[in-house]
Structure formats: structure tokens, C-alpha cells
Amino acid sequence: MKAMRDDLHVLTGSYALDAVSDAERGDFERHLQRCPVCEAEVRGLRETAARLALACAMTPPARMERRVLAAAYQTRQLPPLSAGRPRRAPLPSRALPSRLAFPRWPLPRWLAVLAAAASVAAAVMLGINQLSAQHQLDQARATAIARVVTAPDAHVETARVGAGGTVTVVTSAALREAVVSASGMAPLLSSRVYQVWVMSPSGARSAGLMHRSSLLAAVRPGDRIGITVEPAGGTARPTTTPVAVLPV
Amino acid sequence: MSRPEIRRWQPEPDQETLPLDLATLLSQVARGDHRAFELVYAELSGPVYGVVRQVLRDPAQSEEVAQEVLLEIWRTASRFDPDRGSATAWALTIAHRRAVDRVRSENACSRREQKAAEPEPGEDDVVETVAATLEYQRVRRCMDGLTGLQRESIELAYYSGYSYPQVAQLLGVALGTVKTRIRDGLIRMRDCMEVTW
Numbered sequence: 001m002k003a004m005r006d007d008l009h010v011l012t013g014s015y016a017l018d019a020v021s022d023a024e025r026g027d028f029e030r031h032l033q034r035c036p037v038c039e040a041e042v043r044g045l046r047e048t049a050a051r052l053a054l055a056c057a058m059t060p061p062a063r064m065e066r067r068v069l070a071a072a073y074q075t076r077q078l079p080p081l082s083a084g085r086p087r088r089a090p091l092p093s094r095a096l097p098s099r100l101a102f103p104r105w106p107l108p109r110w111l112a113v114l115a116a117a118a119s120v121a122a123a124v125m126l127g128i129n130q131l132s133a134q135h136q137l138d139q140a141r142a143t144a145i146a147r148v149v150t151a152p153d154a155h156v157e158t159a160r161v162g163a164g165g166t167v168t169v170v171t172s173a174a175l176r177e178a179v180v181s182a183s184g185m186a187p188l189l190s191s192r193v194y195q196v197w198v199m200s201p202s203g204a205r206s207a208g209l210m211h212r213s214s215l216l217a218a219v220r221p222g223d224r225i226g227i228t229v230e231p232a233g234g235t236a237r238p239t240t241t242p243v244a245v246l247p248v
Numbered sequence: 249m250s251r252p253e254i255r256r257w258q259p260e261p262d263q264e265t266l267p268l269d270l271a272t273l274l275s276q277v278a279r280g281d282h283r284a285f286e287l288v289y290a291e292l293s294g295p296v297y298g299v300v301r302q303v304l305r306d307p308a309q310s311e312e313v314a315q316e317v318l319l320e321i322w323r324t325a326s327r328f329d330p331d332r333g334s335a336t337a338w339a340l341t342i343a344h345r346r347a348v349d350r351v352r353s354e355n356a357c358s359r360r361e362q363k364a365a366e367p368e369p370g371e372d373d374v375v376e377t378v379a380a381t382l383e384y385q386r387v388r389r390c391m392d393g394l395t396g397l398q399r400e401s402i403e404l405a406y407y408s409g410y411s412y413p414q415v416a417q418l419l420g421v422a423l424g425t426v427k428t429r430i431r432d433g434l435i436r437m438r439d440c441m442e443v444t445w
Contacts, residue, residue: 010424010427010428010431011427011431012431013427013430013431013432013433013434013435014405014411014412014426014427014430014431016434017344017402017405017406017430017434018341018344018345018348018405018406018409019405019406019410019411019412019415019430020411020412021411041435043332043333043445044435044438044443044445045431045434045435045438046333046337046341046445047333047334047337047438047443047444047445048434048437048438048441048443049337049340049341049344049406049434050334050336050337050340050341051383051386051387051437051441051443052299052387052402052406052407052437053295053298053299053302053340053343053344054295054336054340054383055383055384055386055387055388056295056298056299056301056302056384056407057294057295057297057298057299057383058294058297058298058301059293059294059297060293060294060296060297060311060314061311064293064297064311064314064315064318065289065293067315068289068293068315068318068319068322069282069285069286069289071315071319072285072318072319072322072323073282075319075322075323076323077278077280077322077323077324077325077326078323078324078326078327079326080278080326080327081326081327149381150381154381156381156382156385158382168382170381
């Protein structure tokens with residue numbers, strides 16, 4: 001009995017990584033209900049596994065959001081478990097059939113979309129040349145940014161901004177380039193913008209207005225990256241105290 | 249040209265309040281709040297899709313499974329219990345388990361041709377990549393502290409979706425050894441990344 005329990009306890013890691021068979025999972029979950037020590041360990045290991053997952057985050061295709069939201073709003077949600085029962089719902093994995101039918105758009109919607117598409121087609125044709133030029137630029141920029149982020153010598157710095165948000169600077173000394181990206185920054189009035197600066201002992205040079213990610217060229221060791229709030233359109237020199245300063 | 253950039257930073261009309269943490273958002277989702285679910289989607293779709301894709305590889309299947317996972321998050325939000333772990337771990341456990349279920353329930357890939365086109369790289373991808381790069385570097389650094397066998401066992405089990413008997417076979421070691429290495433390695437990762445649960 002003791003031997004068997006030890007054997008089961010060793011399974012905490014494999015269970016947290018979903019590396020057990022369905023039968024073993026069932027046995028182990030029954031064991032967990034009687035073993036608070038195992039349960040505590042599983043929690044920590046499951047959080048650890050989540051970090052392994054976060055390390056491979058990837059942007060899904062844009063169409064996925066529309067599909068998921070449309071499907072969700074046509075799907076009834078489960079009620080909470082009744083208060084009388086212990087709140088230990090085993091993770092819901094088998095609760096759904098493994099393949100859900102995602103609703104295709106109903107026909108009238110398609111027709112509406114087609115009609116709308118036809119009416120804007122001419123307008124689109126007019127703009128398409130500029131658009132594809134812009135698209136190529138965006139592609140080139142995205143590729144250049146990806147090159148820095150994935151460089152073997154990529155060095156990462158992050159800083160929290162007081163008013164909210166995070167700024168991350170990834171620098172490749174070999175490429176002499178840096179990528180600045182921001183997320184969750186506090187919204188500004190329409191008369192204000194965030195502006196990025198490369199700051200060196202000889203002064204600050206503008207790296208343009210803040211995008212979600214900006215590529216900075218000719219970055220030297222010892223430079224610092226600053227972000228300030230400036231009047232719309234940006235300025236030639238920083239006029240306010242930076243909300244964030246990061247080393248490269 | 250600068251106009252869209254300026255507008256990007258303005259608050260949306262219905263978004264005066266700052267985003268809440270995931271656990272709070274999930275409790276709102278459980279009450280059927282669409283806006284909260286959109287925020288949850290924004291927060292979790294990248295990690296969910298990424299881990300599913302890591303295990304399944306095939307983009308079309310990964311998209312399908314990631315959709316199922318996100319829908320399940322909507323459906324079962326009321327079952328999330330903040331006393332038992334973080335919202336992120338709850339969601340990513342669902343994601344990983346579903347990806348593994350898919351691998352084990354079929355000869356992956358044989359069923360369908362790769363139908364979904366690869367998403368084109370854009371700005372959002374880069375932001376996602378930067379965030380993942382940060383987490384990746386942390387994970388990598390901690391992985392470096394493991395023994396070779398611990399590291400390989402964890403990678404084969406988690407990232408490739410193999411069961412521990414399959415891992416044992418691939419590495420040519422005893423079952424008990426793999427179970428122990430996975431557990432010891434994960435415990436070391438937990439301590440190295442200062443996971444607090």
C-alpha cells in the first residue's frame with residue numbers, strides 16, 4: 001500500500017504535463033482527493049507547465065476571433081457547481097465532444113457580406129496599389145523586427161510604466177538594432193502622443209512616434225531608450241520627463 | 249499618415265475602465281459578459297494557440313483545437329476556482345490537454361489536408377513574439393539548470409505531447425526513471441522560475 005502510494009505520488013509531474021493515460025488520470029485524480037500534499041504539488045507543477053506554454057505564445061490567424069466570439073454567443077454556458085458540493089471540478093476535458101461544429105455563417109449573412117463587398121469593390125480597386133505598397137513596407141518592417149527579436153545575441157529589458165503598461169526593448173548588439181514595444185500603455189488625449197527617443201551622451205534623437213513595436217537602427221552600447229508624452233505629431237526634442245527609460 | 253497612430257491610443261468609447269485581471273474577467277465571463285470575453289480572448293488566444301500549435305504542429309488542426317479551447321473557456325468559466333490556481337494555468341491546462349487528446353485520438357494529419365493559410369506576419373505577431381521571447385528566455389535559462397534526461401523528458405512530454413511510457417521508450421530508460429525525472433525536473437523549474445502556488 002505504501003509502495004503504491006509512493007508510486008502514485010511520483011506521478012504528479014507526469015499528470016501536470018498530461019503525460020498519463022486516461023485510466024491513470026482517473027486513478028490519480030481519485031488519489032488527489034485523499035492526498036492534500038499531492039494536490040498542493042500538482043498545483044505548483046501545473047503553474048509551472050503554464051509557463052512552458054506562455055513561452056511559445058503565437059498570434060492566431062485573425063479570423064479565429066470572429067469565429068470564436070460568434071460560436072460563444074450561440075453557446076449556453078455551464079452553471080456554477082452547486083454550493084453544497086465541493087468546488088473541485090476536475091479540469092473539463094471530456095465534457096465536450098472532441099470536435100465541435102463551428103457554425104458557418106448563415107446564408108443571409110453571406111449574402112449581405114457579398115453585397116457589401118460588391119459595393120466597395122470599386123473603391124478598393126482604386127486604393128489597391130497604395131495598399132500593396134504599404135503592405136510590402138509593413139512586411140519588410142515585420143521581418144526586420146523579427147530578425148532582431150530572434151537574434152542569437154538578443155538582449156531583453158523591460159520596464160513598467162508608472163501610469164500603466166509595460167515597455168520592452170530587445171537589442172541585438174551585432175545588428176546594432178533594437179526593437180521597442182509597448183503594451184497596455186495608458187491612453188492619451190488626442191492632442192498627445194507617445195514618442196520614442198534614443199538617448200546618448202550627445203543628446204536625444206527622435207525614433208518616431210510609438211507604435212506597438214518600433215525598430216530602431218544604429219543603436220550603440222550605452223545608449224538608452226526613452227519614451228515621452230509629446231504634442232500630437234511629435235517634437236524635435238523631448239519636452240517632458242520620460243515615462244520610461246531603458247538601457248539597450 | 250500620423251492620424252491613425254494618434255487615434256490608436258485613444259480609449260474605446262465603452263472602455264473607460266482599465267482591463268481587469270484574468271480571474272476577475274473570468275467571473276464576468278461566467279455571467280455572460282461579452283466584453284469581458286473579448287478581453288479574455290485578447291489575453292489568452294496567443295498562448296492557447298501557441299501551445300496547441302507546439303503540440304500539433306499542423307496549422308489548420310491547431311486553429312480548430314484552439315477555437316474549441318477558447319469556446320470551452322467561455323462555456324466553463326463558472327467552474328474556474330481562483331483558490332485552486334491561476335486563471336492562466338486553468339486555461340492553458342485545458343489547451344494542452346485538448347491538444348494531447350487530439351494527438352492521441354487519431355493519426356494526426358492523415359485526416360485532412362492543410363487547409364488554413366499561414367497567418368501573415370504583422371505587428372501583432374511581433375508583439376506576441378517579444379512577449380514569448382521574454383518568457384522563453386526565462387524558461388530556457390531554467391531548463392539549462394536541469395540534467396539532460398530531465399530536460400528531454402519534460403520537452404518530449406509537454407512540447408511534443410508524448411505520454412511518459414512513450415518518453416521512456418524514446419529515451420531508452422525505465423518507466424520509473426522517466427516519471428521521477430519529469431517530477432524532479434518540473435520541481436526544479438518551479439523553484440527556478442519562482443512559481444508561487
